[in-house]
Amino acid sequence: xxxxxxxxxxxxxxxxxxxxxxxxxxxxxxxxxxxxxxxxxxxxxxxxxxxxxxxxxxxxxxxxxxxxxxxxxxxxxxxxxxxxxxxxxxxxxxxxxxxxxxxxxxxxxxxxxxxxxxxxxxxxxxxxxxxxxxxxxxxxxxxxxxxxxxxxxxxxxxxxxxxxxxxxxxxxxxxxxxxxxxxxxxxxxxxxxxxxxxx
Numbered sequence: 001x002x003x004x005x006x007x008x009x010x011x012x013x014x015x016x017x018x019x020x021x022x023x024x025x026x027x028x029x030x031x032x033x034x035x036x037x038x039x040x041x042x043x044x045x046x047x048x049x050x051x052x053x054x055x056x057x058x059x060x061x062x063x064x065x066x067x068x069x070x071x072x073x074x075x076x077x078x079x080x081x082x083x084x085x086x087x088x089x090x091x092x093x094x095x096x097x098x099x100x101x102x103x104x105x106x107x108x109x110x111x112x113x114x115x116x117x118x119x120x121x122x123x124x125x126x127x128x129x130x131x132x133x134x135x136x137x138x139x140x141x142x143x144x145x146x147x148x149x150x151x152x153x154x155x156x157x158x159x160x161x162x163x164x165x166x167x168x169x170x171x172x173x174x175x176x177x178x179x180x181x182x183x184x185x186x187x188x189x190x191x192x193x194x195x196x197x198x199x
Contacts, residue, residue, distance in 0.1 A: 006046045028062035029138040032091035037064045055120035067095040078127045089113040102128045172197035
C-alpha cells in the first residue's frame with residue numbers, strides 16, 4: 001500500500017498530476033483544490049495517497065492533507081460514489097465544509113459537485129451522518145484546518161495507521177492541538193491524541 005508520495009511535480013493537468021519519485025513517475029488523480037495547492041511543475045510535492053486495486057487497474061488518488069484523504073475514504077464508502085465522484089465533491093467542499101454539510105443535512109451543498117444529483121447527495125448525507133459525527137467542525141477544529149500544520153497532519157496519519165477511524169483520529173488530534181498549541185512537537189501531539197482517543 002502506498003500511503004504517501006514525496007517527489008518533484010513532473011506534470012499537472014485538470015484532474016491529475018504526475019510525481020517523479022526517484023525516477024519513477026506516479027500518475028495521481030487529485031481534486032481541483034489539491035492541484036491548485038501543489039504549485040507549479042518542477043516544485044517539491046508531498047501528497048497523502050489512497051491506492052485502489054481492482055482486477056483491471058491500480059489507481060492512485062492524491063490529497064494535500066490527511067483530512068482530505070480521510071474524507072475521500074468516507075465518501076467512497078457510500079454506494080454509488082467512486083473515486084472520481086469523491087474528488088469532484090472535494091473539489092468544491094473541503095473536509096470541514098463536507099462535515100458541516102453532512103451534519104446539517106445540507107444535500108444542496110453536496111449536489112454542487114459535478115456528477116452528483118439530488119438522490120446521490122441525499123444518500124451521501126444520510127449514510128455519512130453517523131460516520132462523520134465525530135469529526136470536529138467548530139472554529140479551529142475542522143479537519144482541513146487541523147491538517148494545515150505538518151505536525152497535525154502527521155499525527156492524523158499516525159493515528160490512522162494505528163487503526164483509529166478517521167472521525168476518532170481527527171477529533172483526538174484536534175483536541176490535542178488545541179490544548180498544546182501550534183508549536184507542539186509531533187511526539188507530544190500523538191501521545192496526547194492517543195490518550196484522548198482511548199477515553
